[in-house]
Amino acid sequence: MLSVIAGTVFYIATWASALNDPLSDLPRFGKPLNNLTVSVGREAIFTCHVENLGPYKVAWLRVDTQTILTIATHVITKNHRIGVTHMGHRMWSLHIRDTRETDRGWYMCQVNTDPMSSNTGFLDVVVPPDILDDSTSTDMVVREGSNVTLRCAATGTPEPTVTWRREVGGNLTNLVHGSVLEITRVTRDQMGSYLCIASNGVPPAVSKRIVLIVHFQPMVRIENQLVGAYEDQTLVLECRSEAHPKPITYWTRPSNETIANDNNYKVEAIPQGYEITMRLTIKSVQPHDFGSFRCVATNSLGETDGKIKLYRIDRSPTTRKPNSRRDSKKSWKIDYSHERNSAGMKDEPMLKAIDDEEQSDFQSATASSIFANLFANLGITAVTAILAGGLST
Numbered sequence: 001m002l003s004v005i006a007g008t009v010f011y012i013a014t015w016a017s018a019l020n021d022p023l024s025d026l027p028r029f030g031k032p033l034n035n036l037t038v039s040v041g042r043e044a045i046f047t048c049h050v051e052n053l054g055p056y057k058v059a060w061l062r063v064d065t066q067t068i069l070t071i072a073t074h075v076i077t078k079n080h081r082i083g084v085t086h087m088g089h090r091m092w093s094l095h096i097r098d099t100r101e102t103d104r105g106w107y108m109c110q111v112n113t114d115p116m117s118s119n120t121g122f123l124d125v126v127v128p129p130d131i132l133d134d135s136t137s138t139d140m141v142v143r144e145g146s147n148v149t150l151r152c153a154a155t156g157t158p159e160p161t162v163t164w165r166r167e168v169g170g171n172l173t174n175l176v177h178g179s180v181l182e183i184t185r186v187t188r189d190q191m192g193s194y195l196c197i198a199s200n201g202v203p204p205a206v207s208k209r210i211v212l213i214v215h216f217q218p219m220v221r222i223e224n225q226l227v228g229a230y231e232d233q234t235l236v237l238e239c240r241s242e243a244h245p246k247p248i249t250y251w252t253r254p255s256n257e258t259i260a261n262d263n264n265y266k267v268e269a270i271p272q273g274y275e276i277t278m279r280l281t282i283k284s285v286q287p288h289d290f291g292s293f294r295c296v297a298t299n300s301l302g303e304t305d306g307k308i309k310l311y312r313i314d315r316s317p318t319t320r321k322p323n324s325r326r327d328s329k330k331s332w333k334i335d336y337s338h339e340r341n342s343a344g345m346k347d348e349p350m351l352k353a354i355d356d357e358e359q360s361d362f363q364s365a366t367a368s369s370i371f372a373n374l375f376a377n378l379g380i381t382a383v384t385a386i387l388a389g390g391l392s393t
Contacts, residue, residue: 027053027111030090033121039202040127044096048109048119053089056111060084060094063106063120070094099125101157129156129198131208136196144216148183152196152208160200167193167209188214188244188274217302218243220295225306228313233285239278239295239306246271247297251280254291254310285310 030049038044050058060069069077070084083095096103104125111117135153142148154160164175172195175181183190191214199205221240229235241249249269251259259265259280266281278295290312296305 025052025054026113027051027056027117029109029111029117029119033107033109033119035122035124037124037126038099040099040101040125042099044099044103044123044125046094046107046109046121046123048092048094050090050092050109050111053111056113058086058092059110059112060092061108061110063108065105096123099123101125101127125157126200126202127155127157128202128204129154129160129200129206131196131198131206133208136208137210139211139213141213141215142186144188144214145185148186148212150181150183150194150196150210150212152179152181152198154179154196154198154206156198156200156202158200158202160198163197163199165195165197167195183212186212186214188216188242190214191244191274213244215244215301216242218247218297218299218304220297220304220306222295222306222308224308226309226311228311229285229289230313230315231285231287235282235285235310237280237282237293237295237308237310239308241276241278241295241297241304242274243276243297243299243301243304244274245299245301246274247276247299249276249278249295249297251278252294252296254289254293256294 028051030051033046033048036044036046046060048058048060057072059071061067062069067077069075069079069082073084073086075082075084081097081099083097084093085095086092092109094107094109104123106120106122109119109121132153132155135151137150137152140148140150150164152162152164154162161177162179163177164181165172166175167173175194179196181194181196191212194210194212195207196210197205197207219242221242223238227235227237237251241247251267253259259267261267264283264286266283268277268279268281270277270279276297278297280293280295282289290310293308293310294305295308296303298304
């Protein structure tokens with residue numbers, strides 16, 4: 001308090017001394033005092049340009065509170081964040097360090113002339129946006145079909161705007177502007193992360209992620225409910241389930257026993273989001289496998305199953321087309337042998353006849369080969385002579 005009074009007395013004394021000097025030129029301001037806009041926590045600097053100061057003094061005041069801050073080079077206020085600097089007698093600067101929202105207002109550069117000369121400027125302290133956790137929604141768990149309201153409360157100066165976006169596959173999709181996002185009859189497809197983003201032109205913008213979890217009972221889809229197979233065939237059966245929370249899944253065989261992994265069965269559950277592919281591999285279909293298999297999905301909200309009926313089909317017969325004269329003969333002989341057997345005839349003579357015929361075929365083929373070689377060696381003329389001699393005989 002004493003320092004404020006002393007500073008004021010000093011300021012008045014200097015002003016009175018200047019009044020007693022009628023030959024002195026009065027000071028004037030070189031340029032208007034600029035308005036300032038700074039982010040909270042930054043330093044604000046007002047600079048006052050004074051021409052021909054002479055014996056007069058420059059003071060800085062806070063207008064709205066009528067508080068003297070500095071006189072000449074002396075700091076009067078007890079606010080440790082206030083400082084004053086000057087360059088010669090022409091430039092006088094008021095420093096407000098670590099600015100706060102309470103520093104917002106009008107400031108005056110004053111010279112103790114008569115009448116008093118002054119220049120004023122406004123300090124605007126802007127505040128980056130901030131999201132109030134207490135008034136903003138947190139992660140939510142809801143039942144499918146219910147109504148959902150997400151709230152996002154933000155503060156800042158100027159007042160921030162709120163934008164809602166949704167994360168879909170790593171991309172952001174714009175939804176609505178405003179502090180409240182309402183979803184009517186929410187579905188499983190709307191489950192995911194939502195971002196409320198607050199911005200007011202003062203960096204940085206801020207955001208909060210709110211995860212919306214939608215619970216629903218299992219649903220089972222089957223593409224092929226009727227499957228044919230033959231014994232010893234390797235077979236894969238599939239069901240697709242959707243559920244949240246994540247369900248427990250299993251398979252049952254036609255005897256209604258739960259299937260576990262063993263040498264003949266392999267059970268798999270392949271998750272992707274809230275979808276699960278249920279796969280059953282039968283490595284070798286056995287007679288007891290024909291019937292209805294069930295794929296079952298169950299969670300805290302309910303249980304759903306699907307059925308796949310496995311029916312028997314005949315294995316496709318494998319036939320081989322005859323690719324030689326000999327194969328054709330063998331086929332005919334086998335059939336003929338069957339006829340003889342059905343007539344009550346003995347097999348041994350037939351087998352012998354088959355051997356004799358095969359031997360005859362071999363001898364015929366050998367004679368043909370010898371004749372061909374003879375024809376090639378003797379030439380057409382010799383063969384013709386031999387044939388002619390034979391005919392005359």
